[in-house]
Amino acid sequence: MKATVIAHRDYVISQIDERLYGSFIEHLGRAVYTGIYEPDHDTADENGMRKDVIDLVKELKVPVVRYPGGNFVSAYNWEDGIGPKEDRPTRLDLAWHTSDSNQVGIHEFSDWCDSVGTEMMLAVNLGSRGLDEARNFLEYVNHPGGSKWSDMRIANGRAEPFNTKLWCLGNEMDGPWQIGHKTADEYGRLAHETAKAMRAFDNSLELIVCGSSNAHMPTYPEWEATVLEHTYNEVDYISLHMYFENRAGDTANYLAQNVELDNYIATVSGVIDYVKAKKRSKKQIYISFDEWNVWYHSKEQDKALLAGNHGWPHAPALLEDIYNFEDVLQVGLILNTFIRRSDVVRIACIAQLVNVIAPIMTAPNGAAWRQTIFYPYYFASVFGRGTALNLAVNSPTYDAPVAEKVPFIDVSGVHDAEGKTVTFFAVNRHLTDSIETEFSLAGFEKAEILDHQVMTHADLRAVNTAENPDNVAPRKGSGASIKGDVVSVTLPPLSYQVIRVKV
Numbered sequence: 001m002k003a004t005v006i007a008h009r010d011y012v013i014s015q016i017d018e019r020l021y022g023s024f025i026e027h028l029g030r031a032v033y034t035g036i037y038e039p040d041h042d043t044a045d046e047n048g049m050r051k052d053v054i055d056l057v058k059e060l061k062v063p064v065v066r067y068p069g070g071n072f073v074s075a076y077n078w079e080d081g082i083g084p085k086e087d088r089p090t091r092l093d094l095a096w097h098t099s100d101s102n103q104v105g106i107h108e109f110s111d112w113c114d115s116v117g118t119e120m121m122l123a124v125n126l127g128s129r130g131l132d133e134a135r136n137f138l139e140y141v142n143h144p145g146g147s148k149w150s151d152m153r154i155a156n157g158r159a160e161p162f163n164t165k166l167w168c169l170g171n172e173m174d175g176p177w178q179i180g181h182k183t184a185d186e187y188g189r190l191a192h193e194t195a196k197a198m199r200a201f202d203n204s205l206e207l208i209v210c211g212s213s214n215a216h217m218p219t220y221p222e223w224e225a226t227v228l229e230h231t232y233n234e235v236d237y238i239s240l241h242m243y244f245e246n247r248a249g250d251t252a253n254y255l256a257q258n259v260e261l262d263n264y265i266a267t268v269s270g271v272i273d274y275v276k277a278k279k280r281s282k283k284q285i286y287i288s289f290d291e292w293n294v295w296y297h298s299k300e301q302d303k304a305l306l307a308g309n310h311g312w313p314h315a316p317a318l319l320e321d322i323y324n325f326e327d328v329l330q331v332g333l334i335l336n337t338f339i340r341r342s343d344v345v346r347i348a349c350i351a352q353l354v355n356v357i358a359p360i361m362t363a364p365n366g367a368a369w370r371q372t373i374f375y376p377y378y379f380a381s382v383f384g385r386g387t388a389l390n391l392a393v394n395s396p397t398y399d400a401p402v403a404e405k406v407p408f409i410d411v412s413g414v415h416d417a418e419g420k421t422v423t424f425f426a427v428n429r430h431l432t433d434s435i436e437t438e439f440s441l442a443g444f445e446k447a448e449i450l451d452h453q454v455m456t457h458a459d460l461r462a463v464n465t466a467e468n469p470d471n472v473a474p475r476k477g478s479g480a481s482i483k484g485d486v487v488s489v490t491l492p493p494l495s496y497q498v499i500r501v502k503v
């Protein structure tokens, strides 16, 4: 089987916003406690943060981290996480049927962000609370001083404001599971008024309004239209979420699901254009895809805890999906889709970062290691910055229940003009056959292969564990060759590849 890919220097989709490679940490399970924070751990720094985790996060060059939720934020009192630690209350978390000691709050999280070199993206509670708490939180976080809330921040040891630019107006407010769930009109009005108040404080904030929790919600896509009609002039992004699963064990169908993702983005992009036209607006709203990942491996084991059968434990194992090799391919496909739609998806956050449906796992008092999906996220984040190229791809296709005419070869390409590289991220979804693929580079002065990394595995269900952390890992490819401006690579069945070319 053969496929061709043509990249032209001038045929571009968009400059990629580096926040396309963002992530997310929620007060959920062991994401915070025994994830990023474990004061008794051998590697803990002076703030009680695990240095082994900090080092792994740094590898990923995560540009932005959404915090503190997620469903958690919809009943969160941000004031519980400030002030002397011994005075902070333990609260029941209604979203995940656990308790939270509040030993980590905005100060500790911000210090951790500084340690890993990332920016905060904060969510306000529009579930159990509203406009007033949101404006107070904003004043606490961003006002230099001389007011009630900013002076409280200073008294709590932080003289300089945190200066957070990105703010989420609640979380998944379309979901009946959400504490304080609202109709689209109720939420749209509240989000509008909250955004207006936040803008009255600082007009340069970037505000994100909630779109649908997934494309199967009964209110989708009417929700987007209604919410944007209320908020279009006050916000900058609409948030989307999507999780992928292969409960049926159907690999071909599982690996076709990014077609659904593509349709979801296209539909919401259309709704944005519709509301923009209706409002005769010149302003452009973009998508913040601030929760995405594979999530299904842990669902069965979490049922009892979520039903309340274990009381209100602090930081139990929850949503601890152990990812396999098949998920490497899925995460590669999702990231390819975001790169190809970087014209409209400006921000995206893998959900989440540590322990909870995460690329990084830890054992309490023990090791930290890379899950299988760490690698496609790493490659995209590190080498996927620059301009997304509009590739002409010619590949044989297959039909799956979820989509027809799915190309076996799924590819994205990024031109880094400063670094003088073109990077291709390619997935071969064919279950049994290699595909000889030619990547032609047009409009570039020269072409020379810089690097070729391959991920394949004999066992789709292979995982990484503390004992065997490198079972699924990339290796240097040897099969790429170049002739003139054409790179030829044989892509093995069910493989993920990164081909980097100096141009």
Ligand code: AHR
Pocket: 026, 069, 070, 071, 072, 171, 172, 213, 291, 351, 352
């Ligand atoms: O990321 C896990 C959960 O998934 C989040 O809390 C929620 O927003 C979504 O339903």
